[in-house]
Amino acid sequence: MTVETQKTAASEKAAGKKGVGADGERRLNMIDAINDALDIMLDRDPNVVVMGEDVGYFGGVFRCTAGLQEKHGKTRVFDTPISECGIIGVAVGMGAYGLRPVPEIQFADYIYPGLDQLISEAARLRYRSAAEYIAPMTVRSPFGGGIFGGQTHSQSPEAIFSHVSGLKTVIPSNPYDAKGLLIASIEDNDPVIFFEPKRIYNGPFNGYYDKPVEPWKKHAQSIVPEGHYRVELGKARKVTEGDELTVLAYGTMVHVAEAVCAAKGVNAEILDLRTIVPLDIEAIEASVKKTGRCLIVHEATRTSGFGAELSALVTERCFYHLEAAVERVTGFDTPYPHSLEWAYFPGPVRIGEAIDKILSE
Amino acid sequence: MTDGPTETEARSGSEDMPLRSLQNAHDESPRYYASDDELLEFYRQMLLIRRFEEKAGQLYGLGLIGGFCHLYIGQEAVAIGLQSALDNDKDSVITGYRDHGHMLAYGIDPNVIMAELTGRQAGISKGKGGSMHMFSTEHKFYGGHGIVGAQVALGGGLALAHQYREDGGICLAYFGDGAANQGQVYETFNMASLWKLPIVFVVENNQYAMGTSTARSSAETEFYKRGTAFRIPGMDVNGMDVLEVRNAAEIALAHVRGGNGPVLMELNTYRYRGHSMSDPAKYRTRDEVQGQREHNDPIEKAKKELIERGRSEDDLRAIDKEIRARVAEAADFAESSPEPEPSELHTDVLVGTY
Ligand SMILES: Cc1ncc(C[n+]2csc(CCOP(=O)(O)OP(=O)(O)O)c2C)c(N)n1
Ligand SMILES: [Mg+2]
Numbered sequence: 001m002t003v004e005t006q007k008t009a010a011s012e013k014a015a016g017k018k019g020v021g022a023d024g025e026r027r028l029n030m031i032d033a034i035n036d037a038l039d040i041m042l043d044r045d046p047n048v049v050v051m052g053e054d055v056g057y058f059g060g061v062f063r064c065t066a067g068l069q070e071k072h073g074k075t076r077v078f079d080t081p082i083s084e085c086g087i088i089g090v091a092v093g094m095g096a097y098g099l100r101p102v103p104e105i106q107f108a109d110y111i112y113p114g115l116d117q118l119i120s121e122a123a124r125l126r127y128r129s130a131a132e133y134i135a136p137m138t139v140r141s142p143f144g145g146g147i148f149g150g151q152t153h154s155q156s157p158e159a160i161f162s163h164v165s166g167l168k169t170v171i172p173s174n175p176y177d178a179k180g181l182l183i184a185s186i187e188d189n190d191p192v193i194f195f196e197p198k199r200i201y202n203g204p205f206n207g208y209y210d211k212p213v214e215p216w217k218k219h220a221q222s223i224v225p226e227g228h229y230r231v232e233l234g235k236a237r238k239v240t241e242g243d244e245l246t247v248l249a250y251g252t253m254v255h256v257a258e259a260v261c262a263a264k265g266v267n268a269e270i271l272d273l274r275t276i277v278p279l280d281i282e283a284i285e286a287s288v289k290k291t292g293r294c295l296i297v298h299e300a301t302r303t304s305g306f307g308a309e310l311s312a313l314v315t316e317r318c319f320y321h322l323e324a325a326v327e328r329v330t331g332f333d334t335p336y337p338h339s340l341e342w343a344y345f346p347g348p349v350r351i352g353e354a355i356d357k358i359l360s361e
Numbered sequence: 362m363t364d365g366p367t368e369t370e371a372r373s374g375s376e377d378m379p380l381r382s383l384q385n386a387h388d389e390s391p392r393y394y395a396s397d398d399e400l401l402e403f404y405r406q407m408l409l410i411r412r413f414e415e416k417a418g419q420l421y422g423l424g425l426i427g428g429f430c431h432l433y434i435g436q437e438a439v440a441i442g443l444q445s446a447l448d449n450d451k452d453s454v455i456t457g458y459r460d461h462g463h464m465l466a467y468g469i470d471p472n473v474i475m476a477e478l479t480g481r482q483a484g485i486s487k488g489k490g491g492s493m494h495m496f497s498t499e500h501k502f503y504g505g506h507g508i509v510g511a512q513v514a515l516g517g518g519l520a521l522a523h524q525y526r527e528d529g530g531i532c533l534a535y536f537g538d539g540a541a542n543q544g545q546v547y548e549t550f551n552m553a554s555l556w557k558l559p560i561v562f563v564v565e566n567n568q569y570a571m572g573t574s575t576a577r578s579s580a581e582t583e584f585y586k587r588g589t590a591f592r593i594p595g596m597d598v599n600g601m602d603v604l605e606v607r608n609a610a611e612i613a614l615a616h617v618r619g620g621n622g623p624v625l626m627e628l629n630t631y632r633y634r635g636h637s638m639s640d641p642a643k644y645r646t647r648d649e650v651q652g653q654r655e656h657n658d659p660i661e662k663a664k665k666e667l668i669e670r671g672r673s674e675d676d677l678r679a680i681d682k683e684i685r686a687r688v689a690e691a692a693d694f695a696e697s698s699p700e701p702e703p704s705e706l707h708t709d710v711l712v713g714t715y
Contacts (some may be wrong), residue, residue: 032652056642058572077642080572081542082509110508113543150491153505334710338428338491339480343703 010086019224021217028141028224029216030201033175034064034140037182038102040228042072045100048186050077052087052104052140061106062142062201064123088114088139092121095135095191102186106193107141111151115160123166123189138185139190143171144299145331146199146209146254146345147249150338154317156251156300156331162277162309168192168233170275172220173254177274180231190234197251207256207347238287239270245293245358248273248284253346260351266359268295278304284310285317292323293358297351302330324361327354368405380594385587387596387610393442394606397670399451402665403445403603404663405680407437410462411660412681413471414634417461417478421638425696426478429507430492430495433462435633438659439565440466441607443533443628446614451530453519455503455512457537459565459632467500471687473697483698501530510536510543513562517549520560520623531559531617539570541584547562550591550623557622561613564587564625565600567632572644588625601626601657631657 019028028036029345041048050065050072059066069077081088084105091101105111111118117225122135145154160170168190172178178196185192201204203213216222244267247257254272261268269287272278288294294314296307307328314326329346337344395403414432421430433440436459444454444466456463464474471483477484478492485495486505495505503519506512516534523530540546541564553560564584568575575582585595594616598609604630613624631653633640642650664677707714 051572053571057577061571079573079577081573082539083542083544085544112508113510113545149506150428150493152493153429268657332706334706337486337489337706340493340703340706341427346705 010345023267025223026226027060027217027222028175028179029203029222030172030175030178030196031062031064032225033179034182035068036224037186038065038068039071039180041102041183041186042068042076044228045186047098047100047187048076048102049099049241050102050104051080051091053080053082053106055079055104059237060104063325064140064196065104067207071221073201073266084110084113085117091137091139092117092125092135092191095122095137096125096133100186101137103139105139105141107153108141108314109155109351111139111141111157118161118167118191118193122178122321123164126190127166134189135191136189138188138194140182140194140196142198142201143195144197144199145336145341146205146252148338148341149336156195156298158195158276159300159304159306159309161266163304166191167277169195169196170233171197171250172274173200173251173272174195174219175216175224176221177192177231177237177246177272178202179224181233181274183228184233186232187230188243189208192233195251199252200255204255205252206259207345207351208259209342209345209347219336225342231274233275234280235274236280236283237272237274240268241270242267242269243291244268245355246271246284246287246290246291249297250274250276251299253299256347257295257297257351260348260355263348264352266355268355271323274358279313281317284314288318289321291323294318294322294326294361295331295351295354295358296326296328297346299331300344301333303349305330324358329354374411377589378423380592383594383612383616384596387598387609391599391608392602392604393611394605395604397667397672400604400663400667400670401672403441404660404667404677405608405684406441407660407663408681409471409684409687410437410440410465412684413465413475413691414461416688416692417475418634418638420475420479420692420695425709426492427480428491429458430478430638431636432632432634432638433459435653435658436565436567436600436630438603438606439563439600439628439630442600442603443563443610445531446610447608448524448530449500451528452533453501453503453523454533454535455516455519456505456535457509457512457540458505459537460493463535464495464497464502464505467497467502469497469500470533471691472694474697475691476675479695479698480700481695481698482544482701482705483694487592488701489709508545511654512536513540513543513547516562517553517558518638518644520553520558521556521657523559524556529548529618531561531614533561533563535563537567537570538564538566538568538584539573539578540574541587542578548592550588550593550625553623554588554591554648555680557620559620560623560627561617562593562623566627567630567638569632569636569644571636571640574644583627585625585627588623593623593625596624596626598626598628600630601659601662603663605660617656618676
């Protein structure tokens, strides 16, 4: 944090503002951090427009857009009908004409009706027009499981998007990053799919589902400075430094991996990828070459999941440094279940077993 | 598949009498004449839905039902009025995620419905579907779908299959006022009308889609008119009176069974509870909800009529007691049934296991 932002946080404390703790730091959960990013971008850029089902009047089903319509008005922040294909298609057109729409798709599971517009239009407009026209839109969407949502409210479809050339895919794992990555995404001139792991909106869930989740305010990454800052797309974050093994994760699974490594006393280097397209392959390569072992963790189904891509890249680039086969811990190749969520969720037990296996080779 | 409209039909003027003829027939005499026994049966079925949903709400509060759970309280007359008019051996039904009432309207055992809500092996979909995804091949009930609007196109396909098989069945496809804004609904309208498919489209207009009132999301809030551009006759029906619903259903079904293509019915109704169990309901006033409950309740209405026809209050109380006991039994069953085996996670994904 810079001296300047510390001052701001302190003055906030003096004013008794929300989120400022005894240490004078401004601590937010992910919802408030996302709200803050949207608020700042609406203030800074008249081309930014926030739209989606229940985002205006109601403030969003997860409250990420609460208060924004009141503050910025109905032309900047507005409700749409339940028409995902239309919402995304309209946003592409708005973007082509120079606006910077930030549509929300209420759950990632509802994005599929809009896939045609995302894949055939948003992702291809730049190429098709030789960059005369672009689609600088950011589709925000809560994703992932752990909330008893079953098959239509828990999916992690990120690999569908990483497979489409012409889209960027961003997945924050904490409040600080959520704000900085969202600002960078909105300012980016390409279409960005911004998946928000809904299980960690209110606290860094670490997979130990029978224990209470700590609130964000106890987590270092909940310190969210006021004002504008960016977290650049394509730069991984080193969560822990280590030399026994590299763990590649994003979203909720960063916290699960961290908790498991701590519980097992494994000296792991955990990389939070933050964005899967663009991917920080340099950071991955450097880490795996150092540790010689690599575990990949994601909630999404296994076959053709993003872990398959990561595994291939690591093998291509680090083959002669590997001391064990690359391992993946993922969701099963099934729909997300209604019952038995914790048997499905790639939690501490499965991650622990994979770590044992890698380290024993 | 039948041919589309003849040229004369297609040109038959901008005056759309045929599109209003069903409405006119309904308006002439809007209430179905039910015998005393029939009315009592409607009452019993509506009350079963109400009590079942109240119990589901309680189990949710206790943490026995997880995730998403949408209650049908307030809308009971719609499912009962419509489904009582169906030929259950032939006709198919499909709906969205607010589906418990439609299941109960078939007389399906409340135990297996409740056990589906709690995600148990004994649930009607083996605990795999949950509240939003329930099915019954026995009753030609095709679900229970969590993706808003998707079931409408599936309904078109069911209707096409009825027509293809020449089995005399029709499809009843329910969707909400919010779902009515999905594009695929209109793709389906066009195909259904073009091919004269045997389908009744039913908009359950409960005035809200989550926190969004129809006026804030819909350019045309009279949903029954939305078939006009596809030459689908519309009907605007009071969904809070089971006898009006049943009356309209008979008219619509006769039209569709006659090979005349689809009908679009708008059933005006109201949900008393939040959208799902986690809805703070800040988008409407308490007074509005209270007003509907007090002046428009479909069950109270049927009850009043039964009493006017000579049923004793004691009789009706006894029925309520019996239903409460039935629902309590379902809750016990749903709590005490075992969870599915973990191996069930991997079954029913494809024909085999790979
Ligand atoms: C494609 C899709 N978009 C959004 C949702 C989230 N969602 C679930 S129900 C609902 C409101 C639907 O309202 P309506 O069609 O009026 O039905 P009601 O809930 O009133 O019965 C929304 C937006 C969803 N399930 N699927
Ligand atoms: Mg509705």
